[in-house]
Amino acid sequence: MRTVIAFTLLVLLPAAALAEGITVGDEFAVCAKGPGGNARGTPAVARGTDGYLAVWREGWHGKGGSARIYAARISPDGKVLDAKGLEIATSKKGVQVAPRIAFARSTGSGQGGGNFLVVWQDFRNGKDHDILAARVSPDGKVLDAKPIAVAAGPRSQVLPDVASDGKNFLVVWQGMKGEATGYTGFAAPVGADGRVGTAVETGAAPMPRISWNDGKYLAICGISETLAVLLGTDGKPLNKSVTAIGRSKGASYSVSGVPGKGWLVIGHRSPPDPWGWGGPGAMRCGFVKADGTLENNSAVKEPSGNWNKLENWLDVGGRKRTTWPYGANASAWDGTHSVAVWQRHHITGEKKSSFTNCEVMAARVDGWKPVDAEGVPVAATQEQEMRPVTASDGAGNLLCVYERHEKSGNVVIAGRTLTTGKGETTPP
Secondary structure, eight states: OHHHHHHHHHHHSOGGGTSTTOEEOOOEEEESSBTTBTOEEEEEEEEOSSSEEEEEEESOOSTTOOOEEEEEEEOTTSOBSOTTOEESSOOSSSOEEEEEEEEESOOSSSSOOOEEEEEEEEOTTSSSOEEEEEEEOTTSOBSOSSOEEEEOOSSOEEEEEEEEOSSSEEEEEEEOOTTOSSOEEEEEEEOTTSOBOOOEEOOOOSSOEEEEETTEEEEEEOSSSEEEEEEOTTSOBOSOOEEEEOSOSSOOEEEEEETTTEEEEEEEOOOOOTTOTTOOOEEEEEEEETTSOBSOGGGTSOOTTOOSOOTTEEEEOOTTOOEEEEEEEEEEEOSSSEEEEEEEEEEETTTTOEEEEEEEEEEEEETTEESSTTOEEEEOSSSEEEEEEEEEOSSSEEEEEEEEEOTTSOEEEEEEEEEOOOOSSOOO
16 A cells, blocks of 8 residues: 555656755646647757757658647747748658757857757658658747758668757768668758758668767667767778767667767666566766766676666666666756756556556756656656657756556647756757
8 A cells, every 4th residue: 555655756846856966846738739630749859049849740650641740839837839830841742750850059140049950851752761850940930941851862761860969960871882782871951051961871770869079979879789889070091989888788778968078878778577587677878088988887797687777877667567667768967967858658568568557757967867757757647758858048948848648548748847957068
């Protein structure tokens, strides 16, 4: 009975009452109903000069689907400014999926103001996928009626990500060249004026993610382990890759800058293991220093089958295996700490191998060590909350956006503000 009461309080009490350091605002719907019917997902979010821009896939994306990329501006206090959403790039053919977003504070004109760049994977040619993009102004105007072709060559280019150095952008993706059967990592700069530079190979594949910090980019990638490599503003590798997090399976990972120090890398451990041979599920932190070398070897070398929470673990499934941290995660710099958000599944079944109710958790991270030992529930209802992303103003105010899967089958793109106190520096 005590366990049941404790869990009930965990769900019902505001996060501020549960853990000092992170205050969670009320949930609001970024998009609950739209032209995509009940189908939407894969949100991403970036902070601009005066607020946030969230993007997502609107509509069914499978065979015969017509998914499109939609966006909405959100004020710093969590008010949605585009109730009907903004269609980023109209097309009557194919599907558009996997949106990502970054913000450049300068437009290149010397007047400031800045623009967002939204990138996505597009199948409008009906043969293979391309990487397209469009700039969006802070007041919600799509500046490129015809999408920018970042990568539209033969064969498929997929799974893009984008970051900004404050003036321009760098887009990364995975693609196939020639007759190769495996994916190669690529990058191309995109100027504030929308011009695309020369694409180069990065070695960062599959599933690249990218972040800017202190004069360079860091790209991460991988499946069985998470690799990291420094990139210049032209996308060319600056060093040999290092293993940021080891022993990953079906990897989902994220990266964000820590000013003056390097990059926080977050990734999960193993999927559910009915017999417990591989140890618990866990959400783990790695840290890559500004010179591209690894700071904490514990993210790479950990005891096999360890059920105790190691010093770089954000979250861990206990021996009773009632929860399993696994899947999507993200982080952003709040001016004092990194703030991480991640998925935590509950598991059921005779063999404890079935994912059930998923919730979104958060914690501050000092370098690569979690500050909030138990984590803070951001969204922990009886419905499924998944795929969290976050962005920050660098002064203690963040926005977390995620999918909420209703029991009716409808998917809502939802958001909550997070507050961690006044910071002292600006985001990278």
